[in-house]
Amino acid sequence: MSLWLKRALLAASFAVALPVTAANYTIGTGSQSGTYYPLGGMLAQTWSQNIDNFNMRAEVTAASVENIIKVASGQQLVGIAMGDSVLAAAKGEAPFKQPMDISVLFALYPNVVQFMVPADSDIQSVSDLKGKKVSVGAPGSGTRVGSTNIMKALGINEGDFKAQSLNYTATTEALSNGQIDAGVIIGSAGVGAITELALTRNIRILSFSEDELNKINAALPAYSGMDIPADTYNKVPAFTAPVVWNVLVVKKDLDPALASQMIDTAFADMPKIQKVISDAKNTTVENMDRLQGVPLHESAQTYLDKNAGN
Structure with a gap:
């Protein structure tokens, strides 16, 4: 702490x-x-x-x-x-x-849990983040609390990856510059930081399976799943993610x-x-x-x- x-x-x-x-x-x-x-x-x-x-x-x-x-x-x-x-x-x-x-x-x-990766990344799910450099949010932020709790609910602890403690802007800059493999922003669908990033870099946002969503909801009742349509961000395919109010x-x-x-x-x-x-x-x-x-x-x-x- x-x-x-x-x-x-x-x-x-x-x-x-x-x-x-x-x-x-x-x-x-x-x-x-x-x-x-x-x-x-x-x-x-x-x-x-x-x-x-x-x-x-x-x-x-x-x-x-x-x-x-x-x-x-x-x-x-x-x-x-x-x-x-x-x-x-x-x-x-x-x-x-x-x-x-x-x-x-x-x-x-509702806030959407958005795990961002480069479009050509081999990371397809949260389980693929093991051993990777991941921005989980700034200290004192809800993104940090939520992202680490969600990963824990899926069996991934902070020692399993290289955690970076960056705010929204620093996260998108680091992802854009190749300094991290993935970054988490828990914010509205269409949040400005990701909107701006998607205009200059090709990115994806990880989609959660029904099984993953059920595990998250069992551990964290404040979360439920939501489908986010394609082109909420420039050239980003549709994805399903946990949301919290x-x-x-x-x-x-x-x-x-x-x-x-x-x-x-x-x-x-x-x-x-x-x-x-x-x-x-x-x-x-x-x-x-x-x-x-x-x-x-x-x-x-x-x-x-x-x-x-x-």
């Missing part, structure tokens, strides 16, 4: 609620080349423009794990995180040393009145956000509780009960 993560977890153990009277807030996102950052920026703008005495900015982070820790320790008001990382945080499972005091504001959209994470004791304002405002402005962020088409009232195992914030549950089906 990195020194940064140990310190962050220690800080979280002494967490106190973020004062709701503060004028300035942050939303934890991820790499600027992913979907978290622009979506977080749109939400921050919506809330800042429509909630009195409220100013928020999107913060570039290592994504899920860092965001959860910062929310739990009061350094961020809200953070975007992948469902498997949120489940691990709620239970106090690795990489978290104790349960995190968090709840879900609402679900956003992304959610907005807040502290359990976030002021209910503020939480209600954030939910009301976000869904009122969602049509505008969906015009800019295509993945936001999945951000609906009906999908608010798509992540099972971590309760919605009390204001979110009230909103869902009142508005579901309307």
Whole structure:
């Protein structure tokens, strides 16, 4: 475990609620080349423009794990995180040393597990990654947690391959330059980093068999399979991959009145956000509780009960 993560977890153990009277807030996102950052920026703008005495900015982070820790320790008001990382945080499972005091504001959209290789690579499945140089995601990211857990579910441990800890941009650059054999990005179908890579390099994305998906779901219930159509990326064939929902994470004791304002405002402005962020088409009232195992914030549950089906 990195020194940064140990310190962050220690800080979280002494967490106190973020004062709701503060004028300035942050939303934890991820790499600027992913979907978290622009979506977080749109939400921050919506809330800042429509909630009195409220100013928020999107913060570039290592994504899920860092965001959860910062929310739990009061350094961020809200953070975007992948469902498997949120489940691990709620239970106090690795990489978290104790349960995190968090709840879900609402679900956003599903992330696709995308193992990228050069188009002419002899790597055809995850089992072929043994002995290879593989970027499994930046430290503190949901990609790193998810990719290593998925490989473990299929019988491949970190000692079986040469792990590289790179963020989205560094992963695609390393793959493009031949410095790694494969790279993992867990992000939306059509995520910018892979879209840009596919325009300049011929790549494939590994497809998972039904047997592999069943093994992953048995070990990691937050994941299910999804078919991704051809040409989601330039010249990339269709593939089947595990997906996991992304959610907005807040502290359990976030002021209910503020939480209600954030939910009301976000869904009122969602049509505008969906015009800019295509993945936001999945951000609906009906999908608010798509992540099972971590309760919605009390204001979110009230909103869902009142508005579901309307």
